Structure formats: structure tokens, C-alpha cells
């Protein structure tokens with residue numbers, strides 16, 4: 001496909017989809033995602049913004065006929081560069097945001113893939129229901145993007161990640177066919193579990209156009225407690241006490257000293273002070289249940305703590321969670337950029353990983369910190385950088401490689417929830433057996449024989 005002021009891809013897609021559904025490939029808003037602060041920008045020949053699933057199918061059909069790569073884009077909040085195009089066509093789902101069906105009495109909804117995550121959660125709430133997955137950038141991310149990355153979030157500890165809430169998918173598969181896997185039903189073992197295979201496939205196996213989502217009645221009360229500890233070890237003991245308390249918290253989050261220092265200025269409560277480790281644990285259920293559980297959790301968290309903060313009332317509680325969502329941008333603001341990974345380790349190795357992240361940063365001459373989902377052993381291990389300094393970015397990339405080696409050595413994984421995308425593409429062979437790596441590659445070939453769906457992403461091997 002020829003390059004030029006108007007590319008052939010752009011002209012032909014305009015003819016196919018109509019002029020309002022196509023934009024130039026040079027439009028910067030479609031060339032990067034949340035990895036832009038580490039300097040990642042892609043390139044494309046055209047941007048397709050289909051109005052309906054038939055146009056999605058027509059776009060993939062055209063790409064398959066003309067051997068043009070296609071990168072599916074949701075809200076562009078991904079932290080692995082998955083939506084950053086490496087040439088070809090970007091297909092944005094932003095116009096597919098219809099709510100096909102909301103059945104509160106059956107605890108389910110059927111929505112198009114481009115609906116923002118926060119809209120899904122709000123809609124459920126309006127009917128007294130709850131959609132628990134809550135990845136941080138919920139106002140911008142789309143439900144399709146969440147499914148394609150199998151996104152988690154603070155409440156995944158009790159409620160599970162996105163895939164747990166998806167019973168069916170409407171898809172477009174190569175070379176441009178509309179297909180449904182699963183549906184509104186809650187159980188289905190008739191065939192291989194293609195639904196689960198597509199969940200977390202990062203746009204490399206097919207394009208998700210709609211999904212059936214499970215919901216549950218909303219808990220009457222959600223009561224968080226924040227506790228700070230003077231040493232990482234004291235925090236770790238509190239974490240063990242919480243897990244051994246017999247209460248199932250809805251969430252167990254942590255911030256290390258650097259993450260807290262970055263976000264402390266906007267903390268919605270008494271100043272948190274200097275802490276080596278901060279834990280946020282939440283009880284939920286009926287008001288009576290949640291209050292009783294919060295007291296039990298407080299008793300587990302008290303020993304060794306510097307201070308306990310239990311926000312009261314809806315406003316204070318919402319402010320705490322808004323603040324928690326702002327930790328990632330607050331860390332970015334420290335130096336203008338960051339390399340943030342999402343390694344996971346067995347819960348009992350969490351402290352080692354927190355300390356090692358800081359040590360890896362020191363070795364590479366970088367400020368480092370971590371925060372994340374302690375109950376899941378999932379750290380957002382982060383190196384703060386000035387994105388205009390190439391040498392710093394290089395040191396941070398080397399630090400990230402050391403971090404991946406650490407995750408594997410501790411018996412974990414290089415990615416808990418952001419996916420491999422572009423930035424971790426090829427790392428899988430470091431943690432999987434050769435036979436499993438081969439299977440991964442063969443699955444990709446079955447779904448995408450020409451290798452045109454999001455090329456370069458989620459690859460098992462470097463070459």
C-alpha cells in the first residue's frame with residue numbers, strides 16, 4: 001500500500017465504509033497508548049472508525065485481501081503498547097457503544113465493545129447491581145479493551161478479573177467473519193473454551209465487537225481501612241494477619257514508600273506521613289456484615305502499624321478510591337515519565353519483590369517504587385524517568401528486563417494484568433516450557449494465518 005498525503009488504504013477504506021468512518025493514519029491520537037510517557041509512538045496508513053459490526057468485518061476483510069496489518073484500538077489506556085500500531089490500519093471501536101440489553105432481574109447485560117468501563121459500572125449501579133472489575137483508567141478504557149487484556153483492578157482479589165464476568169463474545173475473526181462464542185448463559189462446556197482463549201488475547205486473535213456480562217447485586221456497604229507501617233516487614237506481617245483472619249476482604253492493596261511519597265500530597269484524609277508500606281483493605285457486604293468484618297480486619301492490621309484510617313461515609317470512601325486511581329498518574333508526574341510493569345509473584349514472595357524493585361532501580365541509577373494488588377501478589381513495579389532523556393529510558397528498559405527475571409525466579413509471571421503487548425513481546429519463552437510456547441504460536445496461526453492481527457504483539461518468542 002503506497003504511502004503519501006492520502007494513502008491507498010485511506011482512499012479504499014473511505015470508499016468501503018464512507019468518508020466519516022476513516023481518518024488519516026497520521027492522526028497522533030491513534031498512534032500511542034499509556035506507554036507514550038516511555039516514548040512509544042507507532043505509525044499507520046489509515047484509521048478506520050466503523051459504525052457497526054458489519055463495517056468491522058468489512059475492514060478486516062479488506063485488510064486480509066490486501067495483506068495489510070490491522071491493530072484494534074479500545075480506549076488507548078493500555079500499559080503494554082498493545083494498541084500502538086506498527087503500520088497498516090488502526091481499527092477503533094469508539095463508535096460501538098450501544099447497550100443491547102440490560103436485564104437487572106437476570107443480573108446481566110449485553111453491550112458493545114466500545115462502551116467505556118465506567119459506563120458499564122454506572123449502569124449496573126443504577127439498577128442496584130455491581131460489575132466488580134475496576135481497572136484504574138475506567139473512564140477512558142473500553143469494555144472490549146478490558147476483555148482483550150483480561151484487566152484486573154483492586155476488587156479482583158475477591159471478585160476475579162474481567163474474564164470471570166464475561167459469558168459470551170461477539171467477534172470478527174479472520175478473514176472477516178462475524179462469530180459468536182458463548183452467550184447470555186452462565187455455563188457452557190460444549191466445545192473448547194474459545195471464549196476464554198479470546199479473553200486476554202490483546203487483539204491478536206480476533207476483534208471483539210460485543211459481550212454478555214454477568215453482574216451481581218451490589219454490596220450494601222464497602223468499608224475500606226488504610227494502615228501505614230514503618231517497615232516493609234511490619235506491613236508484611238499485617239498482610240499475613242489479614243489473610244489468616246478468616247474474613248475475605250474485597251480488596252488488599254499496597255503502596256511502597258516511593259509510591260506513597262508521590263501520591264501523599266492529594267491524600268483525602270489526615271496526612272499519611274512517612275511509611276515504608278501502606279495497606280488498603282476493604283470489607284463489603286450488608287452494612288452489618290461489612291461493619292463487623294471491618295472491625296475484625298482492623299484488629300488484624302493494628303499490630304505494628306503507625307496509623308489506621310477508616311474513612312466514614314460515602315463521600316470519604318469514594319475520595320479514597322479516587323485517590324488510589326490517581327497513584328499511577330501521580331508517579332508519572334514525578335519526572336514526566338515512567339516505565340511501569342505489572343509483574344506477579346506468589347503472595348508469600350511479595351515483600352521480596354517490593355524490596356528487589358527498589359534495589360533494581362538503585363542499580364540502574366533510577367528512582368523506583370511499586371504499588372498494586374497485594375492480595376494477588378501483583379506489583380506495579382515502576383522506574384521513574386525523564387522521557388526526553390534517551391539514556392534514562394535505556395537504563396529503565398534494562399531495569400525492566402531485570403524485573404522480569406526476578407518475577408520468573410520468584411515463581412511468578414512477567415505480566416499479571418496489562419498483557420505482553422509490544423513492550424513485553426517475546427518474553428514468554430523465558431517463563432514457559434518449549435512445548436507450551438509452540439502451542440501458543442500454533443494457536444495464533446490458526447486464528448490469524450496471515451499474521452495480520454496486531455503483528456509484533458503478544459509474541460511468545462523474540463524472533
Ligand SMILES: Cc1cc2nc3c(=O)[nH]c(=O)nc-3n(C[C@H](O)[C@H](O)[C@H](O)COP(=O)(O)OP(=O)(O)OC[C@H]3O[C@@H](n4cnc5c(N)ncnc54)[C@H](O)[C@@H]3O)c2cc1C
Nearest residue numbers: 074075076077078082136142144145146148151152203208
Ligand atoms: C492510570 C491507569 C491505571 C490502570 N490500572 C489498571 C488496573 O488496575 N488493572 C488493569 O488490568 N489495567 C490497568 N490499566 C491498564 C489499562 O487501563 C487496561 O489494560 C485496559 O483494560 C485497557 O483497555 P483499553 O480499552 O484502553 O484498551 P487499549 O489500550 O486500546 O488496547 C489494549 C489491547 O487490547 C486490544 N483491544 C482493545 N479493544 C479490543 C477489542 N474490542 N477487540 C480486540 N482487541 C482489543 C488492543 O489491540 C490492545 O492490544 C491502567 C491504565 C492506566 C493508564
